[in-house]
Amino acid sequence: MTKSFMPGVIAIALLAAWPHAQQPTPPQTPQQPSELSTTITGEGGIAPRLAIPEFIALSTDAETVATAKTIGQVLWDDLNFEREFAFIPRDVYSSVPKATSFADVPFDRWRELNADGLIVGTVQKVSVGFKVELRLFNVRTRQSAFARGYDGANARLFAHTMSDELHKSQRALNGVARSKLTFDSDRDGERMSGTVQERSIKEIYICDYDGENQKRVTVGKTLNIAPRWSPDGRSIAYTSYRRGGANLFISNIFQGTLDEVTKGDKVGENWLPAWSPDGTKLAFSSTRDGNPEIYVVNRDGSGLRRITNHPNIDITPTWSPSGTQIAFTSDRSGSPQIYVVGADGLNLSKKTSEVYADRPTWSPAPFNEIAFAAKSGPGFDIRVLDLSTGATKAITFGEGTNESPAFSPNGRHIVFTSTRSGKAQVFTVSRDGKNVRQITRAGNNEKPDWSK
């Protein structure tokens, strides 16, 4: 195996379609001892400038050439998404001679273009899939700051894995390139039968963080809404009307099995499950005791605990990252506002004084924030409340109505629903309100969540 020829380089199997969920953590790559620095830095404290020329296809067959092209482009998009690097514009790359291997990289020319770092990759066709070698060179020292080999077949997954590892090694950042989104959608135009009027059903879908690989994961022929990723990324909890009323279901999407969390005639309506950070429990809202209250239940439906007790509406729970608190929406003050309560039901406090606020989503650590949708005129905008300072900042600014925020696993992005382009669609945005990307386009797509 060629693996052994490359000290410090290991191969990671990328053949599995779901590496984020299934792949064991790869052994840490020992950094190459010959290098003084393994991090590319920019001059004067600015973001390092990277160039990512097209990956080098080591054979001329169409499949290898296409894979090489895709990896380079997707890696560029993935790295650009976190905005940790600046990029030498692609339109000047053509002025630099193309390398044919790691041995003939024209560093002088890249230096002339002010590149701090240069990503060079080779793609080699093997019996099953491809073997891809990646190097990040410090253009000034011409030394490799990062080198790794990958085996696999999925071009986009090569790039996503590289991006996450480059962010980790170069910027100490947990990238989100292998994370996934989930949302509900009526895009298939299927109809419910036996109802008063024609009604479109909604089903649960998943996709990559960048909107690629959109897949349907439920076949309920009814309303399946408000999906939430389990912390291990293997299950999705959601609200389903397949039993007539609203109940909590869990789809184990890699086993194709379905768990019914709330069952029976006496359970009332059950909405909006939210996973505890350890994945063992769900917080949700239920009318089983007469009006919507917040409850916590084990994921198998056992161990029900009531958290709130108020004649007004309590709905839309979300857990703090430590699992010790739950934020939710209540209209006990006269309008829907965000409240926080201990997971034991004690120490309730009101957190917002908006006209109308709903769908709190607690950020992951180290941020201590709650994102929510706030009425801001005719529609809603996404706002983020900093729990330590009490300050609220706007993330969206009145383009369409904006609802249902959820944080990316590193807390640097928010996925949400917006009508800014017409129908309700899923968008992502950076936590500073910039870098808005439209994820979905077909039908209405709503109530998204981001894998953990």
Next chain:
Amino acid sequence: MKAVRSIATLIAAMALMTAVACSKKNPPIARPAPPPPVTATTATPPRPPAPPEPVREPTVVPPEPLRDDAISSKSLDDLNKTSPLKPVFFELDSSDLSPANQKTMEENAVLLKRYLTWAVTIEGHCDERGTAEYNLALGERRAVSARAYLVAQGLSADRLRTVSYGKEFPFDPGHDDAAFAKNRRAHFVITAK
């Protein structure tokens, strides 16, 4: 030759028209209808007279209201398409039944008392101006409000199930006040009869 033929045709046509005109002026005199033809039965040798058949006697069949009724003869789907139970509409962010709604609900109660076998699901719906999540609870509040009214009218709560669809199923897909007013509603779906 051609001219002669066409003149002949013309004359023939005129003669026909005159005839038609005359017949209109002098309608045929109505004559008594010919006697009915002698039927084969009477022509054959007479049989002994049949005893009176009681089934032919006009008998009073007791009316079966459930069968005679246009409403109850329909299938569930057809029934729900005609919405015999009328929906009620709510003010923004409200689950209170207005006087007009109360009148509608009284009519619904009368119908439900007449068709005692009906089981009904009361659906609560919202317009799109609230959030998807909170609207699930608001729609439930509307459905419960409608059910409470019917229970107060003496109907059994067991027949009246509630479900909220929030803003997932707008009645009118528009985005104006008229559409919103139609979407803030409680709908009555007959689920068994």
